[in-house]
Amino acid sequence: MKHIGHIKQVKQFLRVLKLSNYKKYVYIFSLLFLFSIGFHLTVWNVISKKVLLTDKQIYRGDLGRTSFKVDSINSRPSYLVKEARNLPKKHIVYKDLKPRETVDVITIGDSFANAATQGINPYFQDYIATYNDFKVLNILPHFGNFIETIAVFYNSGLLDELSPKAIVIESVERFCIPRFISKLDLSKNIDKSRLKKILAKGINFYQTKDPYISFINSQNFRAASFNIQRVYNNYGNYKFAILSPMKRDYFSTKDSNTLLFHREDIENNYLITNENIQSLNNNFNKLANKLKNKGIKLYFMPAVDKYNLYEPYIENNSYPKSQFFEILRGLPKEYELIDTKAILSQELKKGVKDLYYADDTHWSYKASEAIFKKVKFE
CATH class of the missing domain: 3.40.50.1110 (SGNH hydrolase)
Structure with a gap:
């Protein structure tokens, strides 16, 4: 009988342990989910929404969408x-x-x-x-x-x-x-x-329409990466675009003296x-x-x-x-x-x-x- 009692205690302990691990995984997953949502919401509102074609009535340029350079966007x-x-x-x-x-x-x-x-x-x-x-x-x-x-x-x-x-x-x-x-x-x-x-x-x-872009999208990762790079290097090369400083203002955008070209x-x-x-x-x-x-x-x-x-x-x-x-x-x-x-x-x-x-x-x-x-x- 004592053995049976011990077995019950061990099973009960294992159940508690599994439940504890389950809660831990749920907790980790919830944190990752919240972090991911927070990341996408932040990057979307700070960068992507201002750069990508998110409004049928408003157009933004090809190089702006490629470089994610918000202060060069001419909506x-x-x-x-x-x-x-x-x-x-x-x-x-x-x-x-x-x-x-x-x-x-x-x-x-x-x-x-x-x-x-x-x-x-x-x-x-x-x-x-x-x-x-x-x-x-x-x-x-x-x-x-x-x-x-x-x-x-x-x-x-x-x-x-x-x-x-x-x-x-x-x-x-x-x-x-x-x-x-x-x-x-x-x-x-x-x-x-x-x-x-x-x-x-x-x-x-x-003149064809672009598909609707949700706030959760793969472009957000590029948007964050490119803008972090610019913190350490104001001018540089990207896959399609090059940025170069200019001698005076040639544009009416926030960044008026940077040349963005293909x-x-x-x-x-x-x-x-x-x-x-x-x-x-x-x-x-x-x-x-x-x-x-x-x-x-x-x-x-x-x-x-x-x-x-x-x-x-x-x-x-x-x-x-x-x-x-x-x-x-x-x-x-x-x-x-x-x-x-x-x-x-x-x-x-x-x-x-x-x-x-x-x-x-x-x-x-x-x-x-x-x-x-x-x-x-x-």
Whole structure:
């Protein structure tokens, strides 16, 4: 009987021990859970909520979202806010064209041409339309190389229908050489009816909505990590962005004299050679000569890289300079070069702030306004 009593006591002790361990694990788990919730709530409210796309009516720049640098964020209206598009004349897209409707100018390009920056009047095409009283048609990039896309329009007979006076091809500077130095096939063609169907179904992926972001998300860890790094190193490199101190204020954000720019602005500089730019120039000359047969003038608008534009004003700059525009300016052209670096450099000398958004790789409406007040379409 005594043995049975001892056994009962041992079992009771083990039950108490298990219960004690269970309570300990519950306690540890509760602490970790509360810490995790506290971490996410804190980082969300202090950093992530102010940087990420958390409000459909408000847009923040790509570099701001990459670097989580709150004091460089330039919050601006998203493209959904109609009041931000206040120019009297707007561009059109292909699906809105009426049968047998003609246009004055056709534009095609990358994110700069498709309002990826958002904010006030993000389409530079609207400035072309307003300042020239033109009907401007923006074509979404469907066929890769923009030059060959225009050749497809030419060969299919679509240009004959649209009857434009001018075509503007835009490309951000850092991608100009990869896009435009390869050997061209200007004989490419697509049946006109099929081509029209493709164009009518075009979707601007730069304007698609981002998914809803909860306050608990993986971005919070990057937000905390990047901002802790900046406590010990004010200026530095991140996966996509580089920060550099500037000689004076060029932005209207809280941090008004730090340049935030894309790494590829300097990493692609090795492509800038006389040979490559000569090949690019030759390709544009070929297309320009082809378009002249129909009385159409070709304009090429390389959008100057943010780093290249602001480079003269960086404190103790150790990064290589871009010579893209300097080399291209000296070459013989059958097309018209829209020299965005020259035009916007003059605006910087006047002290204009926010030509580029502090938190973005893209320029603002101030740049579009300055460029197309100077560019005259003949």
